Amino acid sequence: MLAAVTLFMFVCFTATTNADHHHHPCHTPNITGLMAVMSLKGEVKACGAFTYDSTGKKLRFRSNESHPVNSSIGLDILMFFDEGIFYEIDSKNQSCEKKKLHCTMHPLDIPDDAKFYASMTTGSASIEGEGLKVNVWTGGFTDSKDHYSMSVTMGCLPVSTLYFFEATPFLFSIMEVEMEIKDPDLLVVPSYCHGQPLEETPEGTINSFLHEFI
Template identity: 45%
Template sequence: MFAAFTLLFMCLSVTGTALADHHQPCQSPSIAGDLSVTNTKKGAYTLVGYVYDSGAKRLRFKVNVNESFNSNTVEDVLMFFEEGVFYDIDTKTQSCKKKSMVQPALNPLQLPSSATFLTKMQLGRASVQEEGLIVNVWQVTAAALKAPYYPSFTMGCLPLSMMYTSDSTTLIISNINVEVEIKDPDRLTLPSFCEGATLEETPEGTTNSFFHFFF
């Protein structure tokens, strides 16, 4: 299944240039849901619940299921994309670690202005109303990554999935159980016990981004 999924996206990346038009990157809505993250080369899987404010560019995610990722995988994170920092939150000990993110920040739920439109595709049955879904597939190149990644969005700019593959890593992210509203906006507010956290120095050779948590 993963091989077929990978082959589909590789075909899109090769043929998409011929189909590309003048689509411009869109603005995602504020949403909440779950992100299913699979690293196929490590046989690792995790499910994180998240809340994303597209206006403030803030993402809070918390690990719900963690299978085969190493013990250093963060559990609860609040990311401030515009400020370029994130907080590793430990509610049990009422403590936080404040760290820098690579810039420009790699946001799994938002298309950067540099994204290149590849193609439009129909998922499901095109001949039957409401049994198909039209999606746009994009390519994003970032200096912090060894290869481009390929996000797909609905026509209404709802993020659906993302695939990244390099010689060492294949990462597939699926957006599921999505709600186009934020029922608990307080989750995007920095906890009071984090306010005094000082910015930690990033070790040489370390890259901090959403994607790198799962490499």
């Protein structure tokens, strides 16, 4: 697996660029699916189901629930990107923590300032049904030298995103995508979280979807 990821990285950054200044980032529709998070050191960080509301800018991710794996992180998080808050939910104990969201970047949508890098086909372009054409978008973080490479289909469905963090690079793989919100209740704050005060953020801490895995 690690060798495949390394090869993918090599292809992404050595492919013939088809850069077109008329390309603008597309935006993902409402989707549900599965997400796997893996460090490039070979550790599976998390794997679970997600629901993403692209219009309301809401994301629910629950790891190790319907697809248990030997991963290092168990999460149930509900993020409200426009409001700048998120909830860490413990449904078993019916408790939650409400926190401030410092960064809205996540692997399910292309940032507005991303740069088009290239179009390429994974698998085979010459054999019918054996290839998937994707657009690759790249960009960086304003407050660091970290950067990312995001692959999406021609219909703007996310396929994978590589985040090149100085400490540990991460690969987010998106699978079993459906273009609908199958359970809208997952994007509603549970009743036992109502009235929860906003927790103070310790100095030096950055809260974001990505930082849940670092």
